[in-house]
Ligand SMILES: Nc1ncnc2c1ncn2[C@@H]1O[C@H](COP(=O)(O)OP(=O)(O)OP(=O)(O)O)[C@@H](O)[C@H]1O
């Protein structure tokens with residue numbers, strides 16, 4: 448309890464669907480439909496799930512980019528569901544985000560020193576000299592040299608740019624970084640490198656991560672606890688060891704290049720088995736059943752016998 452950083456309870460985000468001449472709201476997309484989880488200080492929590500399952504929407508609701516339809520977000524024991532409370536608590540300084548696509552999330556007209564320096568300037572009063580010093584240190588932590596200071600985003604490789612994004616996110620010494628598919632735009636060979644810098648940063652600053660990804664390998668490498676998401680709900684939560692691997696494997700695409708063909712076959716077999724058992728996970732309206740505790744750390748959405 449004492450180490451609890453962020454607690455999300457029954458979070459729902461429903462997007463209105465408008466149509467017709469009067470542009471009236473005719474329906475809702477239940478992008479996030481009642482998820483609960485807790486992130487401990489300095490911990491990495493992973494959310495895996497197929498495209499459109501609602502992963503990014505969770506991240507966006509946590510940083511306030513979209514409004515929660517219902518549910519509560521508690522940060523360090525305070526209810527931060529309300530925007531005004533967040534402001535008072537400097538929540539926006541403490542919770543930062545890293546995006547998938549660094550080329551569009553980093554301002555192309557700004558030099559690196561200003562990109563990384565911007566969040567610092569927003570929250571702290573620093574002289575130009577101190578700011579430069581701080582940005583330099585941050586660049587070093589992600590393995591970039593002094594010359595990078597005055598370059599523009601397009602002058603870097605994808606992996607380097609993602610590292611700039613990491614340096615920027617960590618600049619305000621946040622307590623939590625939400626990383627939404629932070630390496631999925633990168634080559635496999637570069638992914639590990641960027642992930643290792645994130646791990647190093649986590650060790651150095653004690654920051655917690657919410658890791659959003661399609662990729663079991665990435666989440667396994669980074670996270671102690673994970674949740675599998677499907678149609679706006681968590682269908683399984685547990686530790687790395689807990690998770691029912693079959694369902695996990697069926698839900699994610701395979702990225703291991705060397706054994707692609709044998710993986711593909713295995714994957715297809717698992718997918719067939721998974722599809723055959725689908726009714727075990729969903730009710731007749733296609734809604735996922737509520738999570739049931741299997742062990743103290745492991746819960747699964749299964750039909751009650
Ligand atoms: N601004 C929006 N307005 C309406 N519907 C939206 C909006 N953003 C997302 N959605 C819908 O909400 C659902 C969840 O989207 P979300 O982006 O959270 O999925 P995701 O799990 O991150 O997918 P991906 O892996 O492809 O990034 C999708 O059905 C999507 O079409």
Ligand SMILES: [Mg+2]
Nearest residue numbers: 502503504627
């Ligand atoms: Mg997404």
